[in-house]
Amino acid sequence: MNLKAYLESRRIEIENFLEVYYREPFEPAILYESMRYSLLAGGKRIRPILCLTAYETCGGKISDILAQASAIELIHTYSLIHDDLPAMDDDKLRRGKPTNHVIYGEAMAILAGDGLLTDAFRLFSKSDLISGDLLIRGINILSANAGIYGMVAGQALDIVSEGKDGDKETVEFIHQSKTAALIKASLIIGGILSGADSRYVGALSEYGENIGLAFQVTDDILDITGTTEELGKPKGSDDKKNKMTYPAIYGVEKSRLIAGECVNNAKNAISVFEEKAHWLLEIADYLLTRTK
């Protein structure tokens, strides 16, 4: 199986899991619809895939933790809905479709985000196979990296930094927190839930932090060099909003070098897994060369 087929089969497993998990409608219907609208709008599902791949790399069977991996996608989706709000980035298009608040209104978009974020922890807590102690360690990592020591902190600094002169320290904090933290957490969680010891979990953490940063830098480069069709959103929107990004501070060429360096660091970090690391190695290279 090549990487494309591997990623596609994993993506479909996540999609199917999410579809079944939210098959039963709940009240009020508009909340149910708005949550499903954004959750099932497509996307690469890269975070849950990384969680599954980490778990498998540590010797686990991925069907054991589909719930926990999918919970990470609920958190990612909520963050997109809230980031797109008029009071935040005010984006109208996401994955080629109108953003949640454009369809359901601002109040319902806030609540759809709140609902997905809260329900992520309900979904994460569902397991007959993984011990409570491992699940709790996973929740601790997830909530730290999705919250004040990760994503929420990164988005907050992103918002207050708009229009200010960029500096390297700030852009690094934003990217590490806003994007890399949840990607890193996805990998750590895969390791933790497998029961792997700290040497392996530490390797996954370092890998995750590095590919997380490479992923965001590549995203920012694509915002400049990609097409609206490829991106599913208008290109050049970071520049329009005066966002602090790597290309804005270092230029596109130097940013490419930084991303490449991160990918090398990531690949070195997981040498401990020897030949079992092959999917993680291929994913690291793919994140650098993707065009959407």
Place this chain on the structure above:
Amino acid sequence: MNLKAYLESRRIEIENFLEVYYREPFEPAILYESMRYSLLAGGKRIRPILCLTAYETCGGKISDILAQASAIELIHTYSLIHDDLPAMDDDKLRRGKPTNHVIYGEAMAILAGDGLLTDAFRLFSKSDLISGDLLIRGINILSANAGIYGMVAGQALDIVSEGKDGDKETVEFIHQSKTAALIKASLIIGGILSGADSRYVGALSEYGENIGLAFQVTDDILDITGTTEELGKPKGSDDKKNKMTYPAIYGVEKSRLIAGECVNNAKNAISVFEEKAHWLLEIADYLLTRTK
């Protein structure tokens, strides 16, 4: 000790715990400040107190679960911040102080809420004393009742019902979900974390559902009969927003009777605890007669 002194001593323990938990600043400072601003703005802390009292009624020592009880207050606080947003209830005053978005702006208020909600699960997962299995059961209950099977669903129906003709079924769903669910969860969690069996947890659940409803009906009555000074927010705001409330549908007198009936049901539900139920019995009566 009388009830007033009991509630006050518990309230202070929660306040102190929260103060210490968020003593260490994190970045960016504005996120830290906006989260603390709302979290430490006072309030009755009734949800964590109920959690502690349930735990104690089941034979536990309250210092064991201060983190988990306080986590519920983080969730309650986030819900107030988001409910007050311009896109939601658009409230400018809360507990006698300007609401979060009035001070920190809409974007930061959304993020402060997201931060508190996420961090509630980090705080809940911190324990050296309670087993992972019990913590996971607690998180499952908390996330269901704070989310799509509780608070978020109730707020969503509340928002879409504004200005519509009230009906009894809708107002019951809103109150059960928006307020009673988290209060019920606070009691169930106290029971679960103590390791009590399902007979006791079931009794706490029924008690919680009933006092939760009584609490919200009394709130709505106070919105009509109280003073702005007592309430810490303008009186009559439900009516102004055309909110679906018990007094709006049944009138004040009939609503008082309904609240009284709920309190009686609550008190009957916990007979299984015999004389150990005394604080829960007193709290039920207090919730009915409070003036703020």
